[in-house]
Amino acid sequence: MATTRPEPRQLPPRATEIIAAARALLESEGRDALTMRRLGQALGIRAPSIYKHLPGKHAVEVALIEAGLAEMGQALHHAVSDPQAPPGTGAVARVLAAYRAAALARPNLYRLAASGPLPRAELTPGLEDWAGQPWLLAAGDPVLAQAMWSFAHGMVILELDHRYPDGSDLDRTWRAGAEAFTLAASVGLARHIAANRAPGRGAET
Numbered sequence: 001m002a003t004t005r006p007e008p009r010q011l012p013p014r015a016t017e018i019i020a021a022a023r024a025l026l027e028s029e030g031r032d033a034l035t036m037r038r039l040g041q042a043l044g045i046r047a048p049s050i051y052k053h054l055p056g057k058h059a060v061e062v063a064l065i066e067a068g069l070a071e072m073g074q075a076l077h078h079a080v081s082d083p084q085a086p087p088g089t090g091a092v093a094r095v096l097a098a099y100r101a102a103a104l105a106r107p108n109l110y111r112l113a114a115s116g117p118l119p120r121a122e123l124t125p126g127l128e129d130w131a132g133q134p135w136l137l138a139a140g141d142p143v144l145a146q147a148m149w150s151f152a153h154g155m156v157i158l159e160l161d162h163r164y165p166d167g168s169d170l171d172r173t174w175r176a177g178a179e180a181f182t183l184a185a186s187v188g189l190a191r192h193i194a195a196n197r198a199p200g201r202g203a204e205t
Helices: 013-029 036-043 057-080 091-105 107-114 127-139 142-160 170-195
Strands: none
Touching: 013 036, 013 057, 013 107, 057 091, 057 107, 057 127, 091 107, 091 127, 091 142, 091 170, 107 142, 127 142, 127 170, 142 170
């Protein structure tokens, strides 16, 4: 399993500058503000001039989605393999905590990258798989990893949308989820060991 981030496609300097301006606009005003007209205003140029460097709004969004996936993946890879992690903090809890922190730190980029259809065919090859590897590394099973990500995504969106009742202890809710998935992962590992034990061989003493 590769742990090196796939290198994103290199954009010309002017296109890179446009994407940086688009990200600033997205993070400050939200996805609805991400229009070519508003982007042109932010850059001090007319909107048609942007098309000389990028084919359109969709290309801008794809570049931002790639940035979101790359940054989230980097945070999760660090969490799952952190040699400085405090004793007693398992990989499941660290990955969930890192995911929450990264999403809440950049909510509008998170919504763009994690909500709605994903333009997989237009992303840097291997980027999505690489960004998702920490879930599998922590959970040890692809189905459990997907369930864990689904829990985390749902929790983040509900938290961003302020859908929880006032007074909800969300830190405790996240810990409860981490404990449940840690238990599920440990049960899965135990079953795997039992299934692969040689017939007739008892437990090691």
